[in-house]
Structure formats: structure tokens, C-alpha cells
Amino acid sequence: MAARVFIDGEAGTTGLQIRERLAMRRDLELISIPDESRKDPSARADFLNKADVAILCLPDAAARESVALIENDTTRVIDASSAHRVADGWAYGFAEMERGQADNIAAAMRVTNPGCWPQGLIASVRPLIANGLLPADFPLSYHGVSGYSGGGKGMIADYEGRGTSANVHAPYGLGFNHKHLPEMTAYGQLASAPLFTPSVGNYYKGMLTVVPLNLAGLDRIPTGAQLHAVLADHFAGAANGFVEVAPLEEIERADFLDPQAVNDTNLLRLHVFANDARAQAAIIAVYDNLGKGASGAAVQNLNLMLGVDQTTSLAA
Structure with a gap:
């Protein structure tokens, strides 16, 4: 079954780059909120809670709001903002930072993308x-x-x-x-x-x-x-x-x-x-x-969290 991925903020620079990298993936189902509902908290909550992985490409305050809207214990999160970079309970999404960090990301419910x-x-x-x-x-x-x-x-x-x-x-x-x-x-x-x-x-x-x-x-x-x-x-x-x-x-x-x-x-x-x-x-x-510095890192982290080769959809 394809993993459902919701990019919250997909119209921004990082969101667009992530969507482009994932567009041809058959192991994923990209779910998108209608344009007119992007600022509707109830609509965003619905998409956040039905996603297997939510990727947040938002300003810091909006990213915190999105996390608060998740009411289940199944939606995993990759936050590309700086809202949770040094927060407890979040794995730092720089897979090469130290040996074992890729495994930490793979097991995490919450991953903060590096700046x-x-x-x-x-x-x-x-x-x-x-x-x-x-x-x-x-x-x-x-x-x-x-x-x-x-x-x-x-x-x-x-x-x-x-x-x-x-x-x-x-x-x-x-x-x-x-x-x-x-x-x-x-x-x-x-x-x-x-x-x-x-x-x-x-x-x-x-x-x-x-x-x-x-x-x-x-x-x-x-x-x-x-x-x-x-x-x-x-x-x-x-x-x-x-x-x-x-x-x-x-x-x-x-x-x-x-x-x-x-x-x-x-x-x-x-x-x-x-x-x-x-x-x-x-x-x-x-x-x-926009690659290793943002959207590429997010896709690498997504791959690790889904248990696929971390190089999938990424050029070396």
C-alpha cells in the first residue's frame, strides 16, 4: 500500500521542490489540500491526520500549529521550518551527522529538517x-x-x-x-x-x-x-x-x-x-x-522513515 504524504505548504519554494522530486514515485500517494482550503485549520487538520507522513513547508508559527492539529499517534512529521530544530523529542534530520543518525531518523515520529x-x-x-x-x-x-x-x-x-x-x-x-x-x-x-x-x-x-x-x-x-x-x-x-x-x-x-x-x-x-x-x-x-540544504534533505529523511533506499529520487 502506498504511503500517503501530505506537503503542508506545497506552494512555497521548498514545498514545490519536494513535490517535484516525489511526483513520479509509485510507492507514494501525494495528497493535496484544495487551494481554497489551505488556510482553513479544519481542512488542514483533516489532511494532516489522514497522512502517513506530513512534510511541513511553512513559517515557524504555522508549523507549530500544524503539529498541534495532529490528533493521532500515526502521522509522522518532517518539519522543514526552524520551529523544532532544537526541540526535545525531534530527531535532527542530518543523516550523515554521526553514525547511527540515519537509524534515529528512520525510527522517529518527528524529524526536524536541518537549516x-x-x-x-x-x-x-x-x-x-x-x-x-x-x-x-x-x-x-x-x-x-x-x-x-x-x-x-x-x-x-x-x-x-x-x-x-x-x-x-x-x-x-x-x-x-x-x-x-x-x-x-x-x-x-x-x-x-x-x-x-x-x-x-x-x-x-x-x-x-x-x-x-x-x-x-x-x-x-x-x-x-x-x-x-x-x-x-x-x-x-x-x-x-x-x-x-x-x-x-x-x-x-x-x-x-x-x-x-x-x-x-x-x-x-x-x-x-x-x-x-x-x-x-x-x-x-x-x-x-534547495537540495541538501532543504528539499533534498527532506526527501532523504522521508526515504529513511519509509524504509526505502535513502538515495531514491535524489541525484548524487
């Missing part, structure tokens, strides 16, 4: 902290650039309306209180929040994130090869996962590090660069903010 920005940081530093190469209280900074689709329909309309006059590279979050900080801190296993300086670029999708590491103050300074080896070993252990670690290279310039390089895939690719004499390194992640 796009946190995944680059978590992938870069969590294995290093877990293996003792970085202390949890390391003074971490984190920056990068994402396509404007990450800002939703409003930002998409603004950028596309301004065309070539739109800002090529616009920093934001300059109050240093970004909503992703609790998620980064918790799942990055950090003692305190990183200094996070995101920016948006004048292109549709794709992102590149950077974790610079000034290692000189550590009692034991890891080499670039050691950093790379720990990351490579960690993600090699995530069977059928979508995080890969590029070969370690000593280069001055990397034109191939395009934030759009892995668009239309569910891949997150990590690169390690280091100067051991200076005790400095940088870990760079490239991924699609």
Missing part, C-alpha cells in the same frame, strides 16, 4: 570536536554565500525584479543573532555560538560556506592531513550518504569552488585547505541550498 547554513558548519566541525582535534570551546567563526532562493518567495521576487542592479554580494545577519545559531551550537557540539556572517549572492541557488581555523593557540595543533583524515573517515562511514570529502590539495586558487557546482544534487562536498607552518586551515563546503 541550510547549519549543515555546512556541522559537517565541518562536529567530527573534529568528537575526535579531539578541536575543543568544544574553540573560538569559531563561520561565513559564506547562498543563492537568493534561500530567502523564499519575497527575496526571489526582489532579486529577479531588480535583475542586474541587485547587490552581487549582500552580507546580512549583522546583529549577530541569526535564528540558526542555537542549531549550529547544539549540533556542532560547540560550547558557545560561532561568529556567523552569512551573505546572499545575485544568483538563484547554491551555497559555499567557510570555517576558517586559526589553530596556533591549541595545545596540540592538528595538521591539515589530520583534519582531512578525520573528516574523510567520518563521512566514509555514513553508508549511502551524500557528504563527500574532496582530496587534500595544496593550491593557492580554486576556481572550481563555485557555490553552484553541485546544484540539482543532494551532495554536500567538503574541501580542506591548510598551511601547517602557519597553523591555519579552512574547511569549505559546497552544496545546493
Whole structure:
């Protein structure tokens, strides 16, 4: 029997992408609320309660409302908002985060999809902290650039309306209180929040994130090869996962590090660069903010929850 999947908020950017990925699946029955009933709580409750899995592609407040409307103990939930990212009882939907996390997602009734920005940081530093190469209280900074689709329909309309006059590279979050900080801190296993300086670029999708590491103050300074080896070993252990670690290279310039390089895939690719004499390194992640950063991760989590190959409907 096909699993019934309800995308609550399917008209949004993430919802549309998820529906597109699932449209040809024969193991699923996509159930859709009529346009005129999308804001009717009773109609939404009906669809939420008859779904096997509800995927919430909504603002935070609406996502909390949807969860409250579920009255049975059978509807499983994937929440793509940030409403439940650090909430008790919710499995964090980054399957490659640690060994066993895919099993946690598969068994969960409630899964919170990761934010796009946190995944680059978590992938870069969590294995290093877990293996003792970085202390949890390391003074971490984190920056990068994402396509404007990450800002939703409003930002998409603004950028596309301004065309070539739109800002090529616009920093934001300059109050240093970004909503992703609790998620980064918790799942990055950090003692305190990183200094996070995101920016948006004048292109549709794709992102590149950077974790610079000034290692000189550590009692034991890891080499670039050691950093790379720990990351490579960690993600090699995530069977059928979508995080890969590029070969370690000593280069001055990397034109191939395009934030759009892995668009239309569910891949997150990590690169390690280091100067051991200076005790400095940088870990760079490239991924699609609408793929592994949003809808691709949701489909991967859905696959795990339904017991099918997690790569189904997803390009590597």
C-alpha cells in the first residue's frame, strides 16, 4: 500500500521542490489540500491526520500549529521550518551527522529538517570536536554565500525584479543573532555560538560556506592531513550518504569552488585547505541550498522513515 504524504505548504519554494522530486514515485500517494482550503485549520487538520507522513513547508508559527492539529499517534512529521530544530523529542534530520543518525531518523515520529547554513558548519566541525582535534570551546567563526532562493518567495521576487542592479554580494545577519545559531551550537557540539556572517549572492541557488581555523593557540595543533583524515573517515562511514570529502590539495586558487557546482544534487562536498607552518586551515563546503540544504534533505529523511533506499529520487 502506498504511503500517503501530505506537503503542508506545497506552494512555497521548498514545498514545490519536494513535490517535484516525489511526483513520479509509485510507492507514494501525494495528497493535496484544495487551494481554497489551505488556510482553513479544519481542512488542514483533516489532511494532516489522514497522512502517513506530513512534510511541513511553512513559517515557524504555522508549523507549530500544524503539529498541534495532529490528533493521532500515526502521522509522522518532517518539519522543514526552524520551529523544532532544537526541540526535545525531534530527531535532527542530518543523516550523515554521526553514525547511527540515519537509524534515529528512520525510527522517529518527528524529524526536524536541518537549516541550510547549519549543515555546512556541522559537517565541518562536529567530527573534529568528537575526535579531539578541536575543543568544544574553540573560538569559531563561520561565513559564506547562498543563492537568493534561500530567502523564499519575497527575496526571489526582489532579486529577479531588480535583475542586474541587485547587490552581487549582500552580507546580512549583522546583529549577530541569526535564528540558526542555537542549531549550529547544539549540533556542532560547540560550547558557545560561532561568529556567523552569512551573505546572499545575485544568483538563484547554491551555497559555499567557510570555517576558517586559526589553530596556533591549541595545545596540540592538528595538521591539515589530520583534519582531512578525520573528516574523510567520518563521512566514509555514513553508508549511502551524500557528504563527500574532496582530496587534500595544496593550491593557492580554486576556481572550481563555485557555490553552484553541485546544484540539482543532494551532495554536500567538503574541501580542506591548510598551511601547517602557519597553523591555519579552512574547511569549505559546497552544496545546493534547495537540495541538501532543504528539499533534498527532506526527501532523504522521508526515504529513511519509509524504509526505502535513502538515495531514491535524489541525484548524487
